[in-house]
Amino acid sequence: MVCQLKELAVQLFDVGAVRLGDIEAKLGRRTPIYFDLRVVVSHPKIMMAIAQQLQILGSGIEYDILCGVPYAALPFAAxxxxxxxxxxxxxxxxxxxxxxxxxxxxxxxxxxxCLVVEDVVTSGGSLLETVNTLRTEGLAVTHAVIVLEREQGGATVLSANGVQVKALFTMTELVKILRDAGRISEKTVEIVSDHIKECQFGMKDNFEQDTTPL
Structure with a gap:
């Protein structure tokens, strides 16, 4: 599984789902790395690989139904x-x-x-909004499987609201894989690491939308 995840990370970079630069994110924030899984709908093999890996993550969780957070995660849930x-x-x-x-x-x-499927968790807001809607409609939600956990506080916010997050990659893991594969430099790894430390979210931020870029 580790080798498959490494290969998947490189494929995501190569198709443009992971991009680098000083990018303007929501609310005027800047980010050195952009993660956009919407492009994956044009790459069926990668979409299938992501779905299969998310299935493995969810294999130890008891659930009766799936729900993808709109819109980027809907294809994976399907x-x-x-x-x-x-x-x-x-x-x-x-x-x-x-x-x-x-x-x-x-x-x-x-x-x-209900097992919730999400692409990226940053502040946790988008996923938590979906969870709250599902709970209001009478469904039980305790777990979510996601592609990327940006390590900026969202998983902690979700845990505090009774949702355990299982991710294919943390941001730290992802950039190290890309560095080892020769896709990014050690300097970029350091820049991303510093960004993670400097840009942390808490409970007051949890209704901000997580959708990339961020």
Whole structure:
């Protein structure tokens, strides 16, 4: 599994899902590394590999249904659902204002265990917003599987709200893999490490959207 993850990290870099530079993030923040999994929808083999690795992460968790955080994680949740034959539901960005007026699309029952799928966790806000909606609709949520944990406080915020996060990569692990593969320099690793330490989020930030760039 370790070798597969290393190969996956390099593939993500090579297709542009990981980019470097002094990038403007949300709310005017700057970041030295950009992680955008939306491009993966154009690379089916990589999308399948991510879904399979997320399935492995979730193999020790009991769940009845899947839900991807909109929008970047939806393709991974869909592939996981097809691969495992476990039903999926979708959270809308906003409540449907006509007909059924649903916030969740799909079929589910109250008290089912829902595993949440996310691409990146930074402050934890986007994932927690989805978790709160699922809980309001009567589902039980205790775990989430994600691709990247940026180590900037989001996982701690989620844990404090009863959600344990399991990630394919931490930011530290990811940049070290890319350095060892010759994709980035040691200097870049140091810059990213410093950024992680300097840009930390807490409970007051947890409703900020995690969607990259950040």
């Amino acid at each position: 592939v996981m659902s097809v691969n495992t034959n476990i039903p999926m539901i979708m959270k809308r960005k906003e409540t449907k204002m006509y007909a059924t007026k649903k916030i969740l699309e799909g079929v589910f029952e109250k008290n089912q265990n």
